[in-house]
Amino acid sequence: MRQMGIRAQWVKPHTQTTIHSDFSGKLKNLLDRNFSPDHPNCVWCTDITYIHTRQDGFVYLACIMDLYSRKIISWKLTKTLDTGPILESIKEARKQRPANEPIMIHTDRGVHYTCDLYRKLTRGMVRSYSAKGVPYDNACIESFHSLIKREWLNRFVIQNFRHAYRLVSEYIDGWYNPKRIHSHCGYMPPTEYEVMYPRTSTN
Template sequence: MKTRRKFDAAFKLEVVRMVRDQQLSVPEVSRTMGIGETAIRRWVHQYEDEINGGSGTGLPLTAEQQRIRELEAEVSRLRSDNDLLKKAFRLLCPRIEVKYRLIQQWAERATPVAQACRVLEVSRAGYYQYRQRPSRPIAEARAGAALRAQFEASGRSYGSRRLQRALRQLGHAMGRYRVRRLMREAGLKPIWRHKFVHTTDSKHDFPVAENLLNRQFQVDQPNRVWVADLTYIRTRQGWLYLAAVMDLYSRKIVGWSTAASMPTALVRSALQIALQQRQPPQGLLLHSDQGSQYASGAYQDLLREHGIQCSMSRKGNCWDNAVMERFFLNLKMERVWQRDYANRAEAQRDIAHYIVGFYNSRRLHSSLGYLSPVDYELQNFTQPPIGVSAIT
């Protein structure tokens, strides 16, 4: 018998913020959170009704608040117009050779090549290679266009292995060496940088749990083993800290939270989101490091309340939580280090887009047979994951 899941007000507010503040689409949020689109739209409508005076205080807006709303509407309109022009150009000019020919025409009219390449979002190296190489067959041009489209869809993060798999799923069968050559000719190269900031404070007097996970990262059932960790995001406004929870079965991020500091409330919030979304059974194993946030009494009380077993890495041993560390590295290589966030709000929106719109729903994982976490769960479980009731 199907049962209806119940969500508290805090969880509903987090989902509404994904749609309103982080500008995620309702279908994206529905797919990654496992919640019906109708329910999400109802929550958004209720929230908008309340802030517009439907069930709120009804106080009139101040002049400053009115100006802020007008500016937000103008920015949203300009962003929408810009996206429309980009989409129209891609529909009219699906092949990169068209962009190269347009750059060549502009150059003949004294437009700097660097400026033209920047406007059309192509590399100068790729343009000059195009000028030097002879014309290729139509099939080769189509393969190059499809490859670049997948590279852009990945946030310019895919290497040759994942691009080959992504193209194969679209019906473009080609070897890895050909993919490498096409990437080289088009000037497509993921840019990865490495930075480090210490975020784990293990110098505390809280009790430390035993390492029950013991690096057993392959799990054959959902909602049996979760891992959690903290990381940092640099913005011009200051550090933004991200706490995340992952289901090892599908490598899906099932809960996350951000804040300007690292209090225990941050990791509790991420876990509470995960619990609301997945509703795991008693006996779930949750692994983390020995940080003071995870060893604190408030966090441990939440684990006991939900019948969760606690597991912790050995002191100073990041390999005991390697899968979660890898997620944070992917997040930074594929998104964060390619951005320059003006403030924490901008970083929050971009991270939400990465998790919901790319990592959970579209990113190909080699450990999952080159499927995304959402597709892996759908293909391997016809019923909702263990501990999650069907939505009615």
């Protein structure tokens, strides 16, 4: 953290980012807060958070996390909440990390994650949903979005979309994945923890 000049920051008031759309019993919480899968590419979680800019208003960050390592395996920053651009992160994650077995993907019940396009993009995956109004059911990705703001974004007056994109990339690709240690990962960074998996799994 010292290398990037990161220090503790005050937490801004919470902004609601979920537009609830489906409270039916058909959407099951299959993850059931089991946040520690035993291998990579077993469970992903995803969510959207808002980032305020001076010139462009809110921009929207959608991240996908692999729960095994807490690594952000895909992210997408958009100028609108349109479903197509937001869900590009899923396309990218599936392209980068093909799997030999069905991956569980956990989300909230917002419109982006209950629409036809989401079902199409996650075909062959196991879909899991948080209970209505229970953000802790998706605690890991919620925590990450709080972390990126607290440790990094809140240090800046973000001017526009381009500025926000650069800051997000610096944090996720330059700091969080390759360098930021995590207690869940035995105090290793997420990328290193994943690299260690083949060795630790055979011991």
